[in-house]
Amino acid sequence: MELLDKLEILADSAKYDVACTSSGADRRGNGRQLGSCEPAGICHTFSADGRCVSLLKVLLTNICAFDCSYCVNRRSNDVPRAAFTPRELAELTIQFYRRNYIEGLFLSSAVLRNADYTMEQMIQTLELLRGEYGFRGYIHAKTIPGADPALVQRLGFLADRLSVNIELPSEKSLRLLAPDKGKTAILRPMGLIASRSAQAGKELAVYRSAPRFAPAGQSTQMIVGASPETDCQILRLTQGLYQKYSLKRVFFSAYIPVSADSRLPALHTPPPLLREHRLYQADWLLRFYHFSAEEILDDKTPDLDPYLDPKCSWAVRHMEYFPVDVNTADHSQLLRVPGIGPKSAKRILTARRTGRLDLEGLRRLGVVLKRARYFIVCQGFSGARGSREETARALLDPAAFGLGCQQLSMFEAPAVQALRGQGMPALEAAKTVREEAVSCLVKAM
Numbered sequence: 001m002e003l004l005d006k007l008e009i010l011a012d013s014a015k016y017d018v019a020c021t022s023s024g025a026d027r028r029g030n031g032r033q034l035g036s037c038e039p040a041g042i043c044h045t046f047s048a049d050g051r052c053v054s055l056l057k058v059l060l061t062n063i064c065a066f067d068c069s070y071c072v073n074r075r076s077n078d079v080p081r082a083a084f085t086p087r088e089l090a091e092l093t094i095q096f097y098r099r100n101y102i103e104g105l106f107l108s109s110a111v112l113r114n115a116d117y118t119m120e121q122m123i124q125t126l127e128l129l130r131g132e133y134g135f136r137g138y139i140h141a142k143t144i145p146g147a148d149p150a151l152v153q154r155l156g157f158l159a160d161r162l163s164v165n166i167e168l169p170s171e172k173s174l175r176l177l178a179p180d181k182g183k184t185a186i187l188r189p190m191g192l193i194a195s196r197s198a199q200a201g202k203e204l205a206v207y208r209s210a211p212r213f214a215p216a217g218q219s220t221q222m223i224v225g226a227s228p229e230t231d232c233q234i235l236r237l238t239q240g241l242y243q244k245y246s247l248k249r250v251f252f253s254a255y256i257p258v259s260a261d262s263r264l265p266a267l268h269t270p271p272p273l274l275r276e277h278r279l280y281q282a283d284w285l286l287r288f289y290h291f292s293a294e295e296i297l298d299d300k301t302p303d304l305d306p307y308l309d310p311k312c313s314w315a316v317r318h319m320e321y322f323p324v325d326v327n328t329a330d331h332s333q334l335l336r337v338p339g340i341g342p343k344s345a346k347r348i349l350t351a352r353r354t355g356r357l358d359l360e361g362l363r364r365l366g367v368v369l370k371r372a373r374y375f376i377v378c379q380g381f382s383g384a385r386g387s388r389e390e391t392a393r394a395l396l397d398p399a400a401f402g403l404g405c406q407q408l409s410m411f412e413a414p415a416v417q418a419l420r421g422q423g424m425p426a427l428e429a430a431k432t433v434r435e436e437a438v439s440c441l442v443k444a445m
């Protein structure tokens with residue numbers, strides 16, 4: 001098979017993997033070798049079909065010994081198969097780098113023969129790149145569940161970021177849909193990477209020349225919508241992963257049906273993109289806004305609101321917390337206000353040293369007053385006086401309704417899709433769902 005044919009197959013097979021941002025690595029070019037990991041030199045652009053175009057995102061092989069039912073590369077699926085040799089893949093990466101097509105490599109793989117054999121092939125590829133070709137650019141490598149811990153360690157000394165895909169949010173779903181993978185086979189390498197990274201950090205503090213182990217940390221990916229877990233379960237698991245394994249990111253991937261299987265959503269079910277979007281917003285609250293998963297969702301409210309972003313949703317359920325006086329509130333109180341982010345909260349604290357803030361001052365600091373005005377008081381402003389309906393309309397997320405300039409929104413609510421599926425024109429469907437959402441929200445306020 002020609003190299004380009006292999007590339008076509010293996011790059012296409014890799015497009016369902018979303019965990020490929022490259023933040024966190026800062027190794028500079030040294031003028032003698034190839035590549036640089038400086039953040040400014042690496043973009044995180046995604047092509048229309050979901051591939052990250054700044055990295056060569058490719059599988060070493062899509063020949064798989066496993067049979068995960070949600071995966072296009074599963075053993076039982078009849079698709080064209082290919083495998084690179086380590087030399088082919090290393091040369092391809094360098095050729096692409098020299099032509100300025102890519103800035104780094106995102107390397108994943110199906111399970112060729114077994115986990116250890118696949119890892120050895122990946123390690124050989126990276127050893128060629130780092131050693132023979134002197135490549136210093138960004139490399140993100142996926143570890144294979146069940147691989148020998150010694151191989152995971154070797155991979156970690158070659159790659160900038162490692163990831164182990166958790167794939168499904170519960171052990172039960174894993175057993176049902178990915179019977180060849182076990183919870184332990186996924187969590188054990190995560191634990192090993194976390195402890196080895198911490199150890200490498202300590203060694204680096206003592207010896208400047210100590211080898212770096214996965215300096216950009218580790219991440220994971222979870223498929224959303226292939227199994228019945230609630231958003232609450234997903235967020236609690238996400239929080240646990242951040243706390244226990246010091247993950248840099250948990251990526252969520254809306255399930256795209258690839259097979260007719262009674263255990264999975266039917267073919268042609270639209271991928272739950274709005275749900276994926278809300279989970280990313282909630283993940284942001286966990287990482288940057290000091291929220292806990294238990295505050296965002298609980299057993300009574302197990303799923304994220306499709307019509308409100310999670311922070312607005314929390315605020316509407318906790319009106320006793322508001323209004324917040326922006327001239328006296330502390331940092332954590334400011335972070336709870338919809339429309340105030342970590343940057344604007346810091347700017348408010350700094351600006352307050354020189355005088356009291358009014359609405360115009362807040363706007364200049366980057367506060368989104370369209371939402372924040374319903375939750376704050378400040379100099380010359382004692383709170384928005386609008387009706388509850390007006391407030392509800394201001395808080396609803398327009399992306400969920402595909403109205404006006406958002407007509408082609410990726411995040412259209414499932415209820416809008418359902419009405420359109422029944423033949424209702426798009427605009428009318430969006431308006432109908434929006435009015436229902438407004439009246440529900442008014443009742444909840």
Ligand code: SF4
Nearest residue numbers: 064066068071074110
């Ligand atoms: S191990 Fe499972 S998810 Fe990974 S490529 Fe094979 S079938 Fe797909």
